[in-house]
Amino acid sequence: MNKIAGVLLAAAGAVALGGIALHRQEPINALWIVTAAVCVYALGYRFYAAWVAARVLGVDPSRATPAERHDNGRDFVPTHRWIAFGHHFAAIAGPGPLVGPTLAAQFGYLPGTLWILVGAVLGGCVQDMTILLLSTRRDGRSLGQMARDELGPLGGFAALIGTLLIMILLIAVLGLVVVNAMKHSPWSTATVFATIPVAILVGLHLRRLRPGRILEASLIGVTLVLLAVLGGGWVDGQPLLRGLFDWSSLPLAGFVIGYGWIAAILPVWLLLAPRDYLSTFLKLGTVALLAVAIVMLHPQIRMPALTSFVDGHGPIFGGKIFPFVFITIACGAVSGFHALVASGTTPKLIASEADVRLIGYGSMMLESFVAIMAMIAATLLDPGVFFAINTGAGVVGAAPAAAVHTISSWGFPVTVEQMQTLAHEMGESTLFARTGGAPSLAVGMASIFGNTFGRGLLSVWYHFAIMFEAVFILSTLDAGTRVGRFMLQDLLGHVYAPLGRTSWYPSVLFSSTLIVAGWGYFLYVGVIDPNGGVNILWPLFGIANQMLAAIALSVATGILVKSGKTRYAAVTLVPLAWLAIVTTVAAWQKIVSADPRIGLLAAAHQLSAHLTAGTLPTQAAAVAPQLIFNQRLDAWLTGFFMAVLWLVILDMGRVCLRKVRGLPVATTSEAPYQAARLQPFALSGRLPQEGST
Amino acid sequence: MRRAVPRAIARAVAATLAWLRAVSGDDAYERYLTHHARAHEGPPLDRRAFYEERELRKWSGVSRCC
Numbered sequence: 001m002n003k004i005a006g007v008l009l010a011a012a013g014a015v016a017l018g019g020i021a022l023h024r025q026e027p028i029n030a031l032w033i034v035t036a037a038v039c040v041y042a043l044g045y046r047f048y049a050a051w052v053a054a055r056v057l058g059v060d061p062s063r064a065t066p067a068e069r070h071d072n073g074r075d076f077v078p079t080h081r082w083i084a085f086g087h088h089f090a091a092i093a094g095p096g097p098l099v100g101p102t103l104a105a106q107f108g109y110l111p112g113t114l115w116i117l118v119g120a121v122l123g124g125c126v127q128d129m130t131i132l133l134l135s136t137r138r139d140g141r142s143l144g145q146m147a148r149d150e151l152g153p154l155g156g157f158a159a160l161i162g163t164l165l166i167m168i169l170l171i172a173v174l175g176l177v178v179v180n181a182m183k184h185s186p187w188s189t190a191t192v193f194a195t196i197p198v199a200i201l202v203g204l205h206l207r208r209l210r211p212g213r214i215l216e217a218s219l220i221g222v223t224l225v226l227l228a229v230l231g232g233g234w235v236d237g238q239p240l241l242r243g244l245f246d247w248s249s250l251p252l253a254g255f256v257i258g259y260g261w262i263a264a265i266l267p268v269w270l271l272l273a274p275r276d277y278l279s280t281f282l283k284l285g286t287v288a289l290l291a292v293a294i295v296m297l298h299p300q301i302r303m304p305a306l307t308s309f310v311d312g313h314g315p316i317f318g319g320k321i322f323p324f325v326f327i328t329i330a331c332g333a334v335s336g337f338h339a340l341v342a343s344g345t346t347p348k349l350i351a352s353e354a355d356v357r358l359i360g361y362g363s364m365m366l367e368s369f370v371a372i373m374a375m376i377a378a379t380l381l382d383p384g385v386f387f388a389i390n391t392g393a394g395v396v397g398a399a400p401a402a403a404v405h406t407i408s409s410w411g412f413p414v415t416v417e418q419m420q421t422l423a424h425e426m427g428e429s430t431l432f433a434r435t436g437g438a439p440s441l442a443v444g445m446a447s448i449f450g451n452t453f454g455r456g457l458l459s460v461w462y463h464f465a466i467m468f469e470a471v472f473i474l475s476t477l478d479a480g481t482r483v484g485r486f487m488l489q490d491l492l493g494h495v496y497a498p499l500g501r502t503s504w505y506p507s508v509l510f511s512s513t514l515i516v517a518g519w520g521y522f523l524y525v526g527v528i529d530p531n532g533g534v535n536i537l538w539p540l541f542g543i544a545n546q547m548l549a550a551i552a553l554s555v556a557t558g559i560l561v562k563s564g565k566t567r568y569a570a571v572t573l574v575p576l577a578w579l580a581i582v583t584t585v586a587a588w589q590k591i592v593s594a595d596p597r598i599g600l601l602a603a604a605h606q607l608s609a610h611l612t613a614g615t616l617p618t619q620a621a622a623v624a625p626q627l628i629f630n631q632r633l634d635a636w637l638t639g640f641f642m643a644v645l646w647l648v649i650l651d652m653g654r655v656c657l658r659k660v661r662g663l664p665v666a667t668t669s670e671a672p673y674q675a676a677r678l679q680p681f682a683l684s685g686r687l688p689q690e691g692s693t
Numbered sequence: 694m695r696r697a698v699p700r701a702i703a704r705a706v707a708a709t710l711a712w713l714r715a716v717s718g719d720d721a722y723e724r725y726l727t728h729h730a731r732a733h734e735g736p737p738l739d740r741r742a743f744y745e746e747r748e749l750r751k752w753s754g755v756s757r758c759c
Contacts, residue, residue: 071728071732072728073724073725073727073728073729073732073733074725074746074747074750075750077724077728079715080715082712083712083715083716086712086715086716087716090716091756091757091758092758093758094757094758094759095759096758096759142754170759174759206744207741207744207745211740211741211744212718212719212721212722212740212741212743212744212747213719214717214718214719215713215714215717215719218717268748268749268752269744269745269748272752273748273751273752276757277717280717281717330759331758331759335758335759337758337759338758340755340758341755341756341758344754344755345751345754345755345756475757476757476758476759479752479756479757480757482752483754483755486753486754502753545759
């Protein structure tokens with residue numbers, strides 16, 4: 001029976017992929033992509049994941065998990081696998097898979113889609129499942145601790161520094177995405193502002209009025225933010241209020257920085273935790289709604305399979321399809337960040353080792369599917385419209401007429417009237433140069449939702465999508481600042497012990513300020529950059545995230561070899577090798593390329609030449625020194641990432657070589673075997689072993 | 694036969710609700726009480742103290758991602 005299902009799936013997948021391959025010169029329906037994706041995931045899960053779990057990882061359901069051994073009713077709690085799946089998915093799914101595919105759509109729909117599918121099934125899902133099992137076998141130790149125990153102090157330190165820097169870059173680029181979505185959009189700004197008091201209200205409800213009634217408080221909160229979307233529309237219609245919420249990007253960046261700082265030093269129950277409940281429910285709801293709407297509407301994809309920008313002169317970010325599509329789409333294909341969630345929180349919930357396939361591999365499959373949906377939402381737009389929204393004014397010119405002229409000359413016709421009509425439909429004054437991916441995703445989602453559930457509400461759907469992304473991003477920003485603060489305190493504690501005390505308020509203030517200043521700086525430079533900033537920051541974040549994935553896969557490979565599974569090491573070694581190649585080539589080009597659209601140093605050089613020659617307009621000349629400094633700093637940072645990456649890989653190679661030669665290596669930190677006694681679960685509570693149902 | 698479909702729907706709704714309660718942590722306190730009664734002595738934490746402790750623990754590590 002299973003075999004027949006497998007064969008049918010393989011056939012359906014082959015037909016769908018064949019359909020994609022054969023439709024190269026004509027518009028293709030999104031259903032082909034959805035079908036191909038679902039079949040690839042199903043086959044990957046049924047065959048590859050099952051094989052990796054059983055053979056390579058040696059998943060053993062008879063072995064007691066830390067949740068069972070240390071069950072304390074608090075953090076170690078054996079949890080039903082579908083509930084743990086929900087927890088894990090909610091934790092790993094952030095705004096990353098929404099932004100990356102949107103930007104990578106400049107190459108056409110095909111490269112990104114293939115990478116999302118192949119990268120997830122063979123790379124990202126494997127990484128998540130492997131780290132989840134390895135951490136479960138080690139009492140839920142973190143990636144950094146595992147790197148230190150299994151490879152050496154170098155690996156542990158690299159993981160810590162890498163994580164801290166990624167956090168800073170991630171928050172900066174996400175902050176930039178939010179700023180670009182809100183600038184000169186009173187409706188969006190008013191709505192996003194309103195979500196803050198709503199979150200505080202939910203926080204007060206949960207702490208004072210009815211402690212811990214999360215479902216009812218979230219329901220109230222979600223209703224209020226939905227009303228805030230409508231309220232934003234009303235504000236937009238009032239000339240006085242409209243002016244009050246019409247902010248340009250610099251003050252908005254100041255707002256985001258101030259917000260991040262305040263959120264980091266306030267108690268978690270007041271802002272961070274309640275905002276996260278809102279964002280989790282919105283996330284689960286919107287993802288489900290989007291999937292239903294895409295299947296119901298099954299829109300045509302308008303973007304070509306491949307655009308001429310694969311040769312490296314793309315307007316959204318510079319660089320050829322190799323390696324940059326693999327850097328731009330990190331989350332959704334392979335995300336190193338997931339290794340941090342898969343080691344730490346989730347392993348403490350695993351009731352049985354048999355569950356790691358669903359929770360580790362399965363959650364990442366779903367996240368990958370979110371990325372596929374983002375790709376569909378971006379590519380169903382007219383390509384001309386897509387480029388007009390996503391290209392910075394520095395590339396195509398600030399005047400609409402100049403922008404449409406340039407974009408049309410690339411072979412993607414678009415007119416000023418078309419953009420005006422669209423902006424009017426979406427309830428915005430303009431959609432030109434709204435870089436960062438959020439606005440174009442919102443336009444895509446609005447057209448999907450609008451055409452499925454009622455066309456009259458386009459502007460409401462657009463601002464719902466913006467609010468959804470912003471709530472999501474601000475919640476990552478809060479949480480990321482807090483985690484960054486803990487890591488920094490951990491580091492600073494080695495310098496001056498009291499700074500390491502996480503509850504000592506002066507240390508909290510000091511370290512929070514440092515972290516916020518770190519990402520605030522990158523956000524500020526991104527905002528003043530006439531090219532939109534995302535074109536520099538996003539690849540940098542991608543490189544950092546893939547570097548973290550490579551560190552995680554190095555730890556996994558090292559452990560596989562040490563535990564005598566060298567012949568299966570290719571399972572993690574192949575994705576590791578691919579990521580190492582991709583990130584190294586990308587980093588190399590970002591540093592040394594003579595093309596200023598790619599090379600950071602070349603760009604700095606060109607800009608300073610223009611500055612000395614006095615050929616820059618006054619406004620550009622004023623910010624040029626800061627941009628030059630930032631480009632040089634980014635080049636150094638990229639070089640630093642590469643140094644860390646290769647140190648860890650070499651360290652892993654050293655450990656593996658010693659093991660293969662029969663030399664002593666650090667003993668494994670795996671907890672000793674203990675037989676599982678836990679009985680199967682029902683969704684609500686524990687079933688007796690001989691259940692009557 | 695005629696009652697089977699509504700019953701299946703009711704079961705699905707109940708299961709979804711139970712799942713949502715568990716995933717959001719809405720039923721965390723009840724679970725804690727069950728655990729406490731089974732494994733510990735002395736009075737358990739009250740609802741508010743448990744909620745506060747749970748939030749602090751949840752936000753002390755990496756529990757959100759990109």
